[in-house]
Amino acid sequence: MGDEDLRVCGECGREVPRSEMSWTYDCHGITYRLLCGECWEEAMADGYDGEYYDECDECLDYSEGW
Numbered sequence: 001m002g003d004e005d006l007r008v009c010g011e012c013g014r015e016v017p018r019s020e021m022s023w024t025y026d027c028h029g030i031t032y033r034l035l036c037g038e039c040w041e042e043a044m045a046d047g048y049d050g051e052y053y054d055e056c057d058e059c060l061d062y063s064e065g066w
Contacts, residue, residue: 011039024049 005018010033022040024032027048035043043049 007034009034009036009039011035011043026050027052 006015007018007021008014009016009021014036016036021034021036023034024040024043025048026032027050029048032049033043
């Protein structure tokens with residue numbers, strides 16, 4: 001059991017075996033966070049993890065403010 005691959009859940013901070021964790025996805029299906037099973041269920045309750053966003057939320061003009 002000493003060779004078990006333990007990871008830290010990105011939500012609750014507990015150490016959990018990697019085999020018991022899953023990736024969440026944002027509203028566009030992009031991999032977002034690695035969470036334990038309990039936290040994954042809650043995070044994905046709306047069908048995605050995090051806040052909804054679209055191209056209006058992206059700032060691709062680096063010339064302003066730099």
